[in-house]
Amino acid sequence: MNDIKLALLGSQGAGKSAVLVRFLTRRFIGEYASNTNSLYHKRLSIDGRQLNLEVFDPCSQSSEARCILEEPVDWADGFVVVYNISDRTSFINAKNILRQIREARMENCKGEMDVPVCLVGNKQDLCHARQVCEDEGRCLAQENRCHFQEVSAAESYQDIANLFTQLIRQVMEHLKYRADRRRYSGSKSMAKLINNVFGKRRKSV
Ligand SMILES: Nc1nc2c(ncn2[C@@H]2O[C@H](COP(=O)(O)OP(=O)(O)OP(=O)(O)O)[C@@H](O)[C@H]2O)c(=O)[nH]1
Numbered sequence: 001m002n003d004i005k006l007a008l009l010g011s012q013g014a015g016k017s018a019v020l021v022r023f024l025t026r027r028f029i030g031e032y033a034s035n036t037n038s039l040y041h042k043r044l045s046i047d048g049r050q051l052n053l054e055v056f057d058p059c060s061q062s063s064e065a066r067c068i069l070e071e072p073v074d075w076a077d078g079f080v081v082v083y084n085i086s087d088r089t090s091f092i093n094a095k096n097i098l099r100q101i102r103e104a105r106m107e108n109c110k111g112e113m114d115v116p117v118c119l120v121g122n123k124q125d126l127c128h129a130r131q132v133c134e135d136e137g138r139c140l141a142q143e144n145r146c147h148f149q150e151v152s153a154a155e156s157y158q159d160i161a162n163l164f165t166q167l168i169r170q171v172m173e174h175l176k177y178r179a180d181r182r183r184y185s186g187s188k189s190m191a192k193l194i195n196n197v198f199g200k201r202r203k204s205v
Contacts, residue, residue: 002049004171005075006164007056009097010082011090015122018153019082020057023164026157035059046168053168073104078116078171080164083137085121085150086129091136094119098144116170117146118163124152 008016017032024042038057043050056076079101083094098117105115119141121132134150141148147166151159 001052002172002175003052003054004168004175005054005056005077006080006167006171007058007073007076007078008080008082009058009101010120011084011087011093014082014084014087014090014094015153016080016082017057019080019120019122019151019160020055022153022157022160024055028154046165046172049172051168051172073101076115077175078118078167080118080120080167081146082120082122083132084123084126085132085134085137086123086126088131091121091132091140095140098140098146102144114145116167116174117144118167119144119146119148120163121148121150122153124150125155 008020010016017038018028020040021027021029021032024040037059040053040055040057042053042055044053045051081094081097081101083090085091098119101115101117119137121134121137137150138148147163147170149159149163151163153160
């Protein structure tokens with residue numbers, strides 16, 4: 001069984017818990033405890049494969065450009081970065097979070113393909129109070145080579161289910177790529193070792 005670890009990041013009140021609970025239970029629950037870190041577990045099946053999903057929903061990150069929690073950046077295989085379309089500050093914070101994920105990953109995983117990330121503009125039902133237009137979200141996602149989706153955790157399940165399913169598929173591909181890379185570099189260094197030990201002798205035969 002595959003283990004998939006995701007982390008949800010975003011400003012306080014952007015709707016991270018609402019989005020996640022919608023995905024896990026299909027329900028919208030108005031209020032959530034926001035002063036604790038939560039780790040959710042779910043078993044699911046995607047494309048016929050059984051998965052153990054763990055999702056980390058940390059307690060609020062402030063809207064200032066301070067460093068996001070370092071642990072989820074190292075721990076997670078993929079990220080959901082949530083902002084509120086009716087709160088520009090949460091969008092600016094999402095931008096900072098995307099930058100920090102990229103920088104942290106560049107340092108830790110040199111040469112690896114991008115970590116899967118989905119940028120989510122939540123509270124689409126509040127479009128009368130919109131402060132971030134859809135194109136801005138799309139452009140930001142393009143700049144960061146990540147998927148983008150506007151959703152309303154309050155009103156709809158399907159968009160949220162689709163975005164998590166797509167992200168999980170991407171994570172599975174990414175994990176396979178990393179495992180193949182490790183196997184390949186392992187066999188390359190073994191070949192090098194064999195060559196170093198036997199190379200000269202073989203030449204003289
Ligand atoms: N109108 C509307 N309200 C939403 C939506 N999603 C969440 N909310 C509300 O926004 C508030 C914050 O939602 P949370 O899910 O607690 O947000 P959060 O990002 O987890 O917040 P913290 O845990 O404080 O970081 C709650 O009052 C939710 O009911 C949505 O799609 N539309």
